[in-house]
Amino acid sequence: DAGITQSPRHKVTETGTPVTLRCHQTENHRYMYWYRQDPGHGLRLIHYSYGVKDTDKGEVSDGYSVSRSKTEDFLLTLESATSSQTSVYFCAVETNLGEQYFGPGTRLTVT
């Protein structure tokens, strides 16, 4: 499982509330990624990080922010959740060989 955990695993929240999802890794990988998965769209990159305090936007970054203050933790924040952000969120790490491995996912429902 590449030492990746995500928390929470499930969350239901109301429109307009802030939400933070956490990704934790134990293997000191430099690159970390946040994807969302929706039916018919596959997986789409939200944000990624290439080191502590180094982050950049992905394909669908609007409405999301990220932070990485430690190598092992990559946080995804929805500042004001909307129903369109109901999705399954996966964190991933990249090994030195360029392979990406995914965390178990967080199912987020915005009502």
Added chain:
Amino acid sequence: GENVEQHPSTLSVQEGDSAVIKCTYSDSASNYFPWYKQELGKRPQLIIDIRSNVGEKKDQRIAVTLNKTAKHFSLHITETQPEDSAVYFCAATTGTASKLTFGTGTRLQVTL
């Protein structure tokens, strides 16, 4: 940016038959092409990958081929088994950081 198209969206085969899933990509600079298998309610799992300096790669019953000229790559599963039933995703990237662009997935069903 990169665009990856994947076909078919669903595929049903009988146990023991072969299955082929095809993907095309748009960015000729893409050089890494992984394939993921996702079972219901689980995380995507990397099952095989290929880099642009290789035309084919095999791992037991699965193989991936790459045609850089035509910008397409394919996953081949031989002697399919019920446990191969899952959704398969292809992806492409131009390299570090590997910002993967995924296809929309193929639901493979292996029937007895």
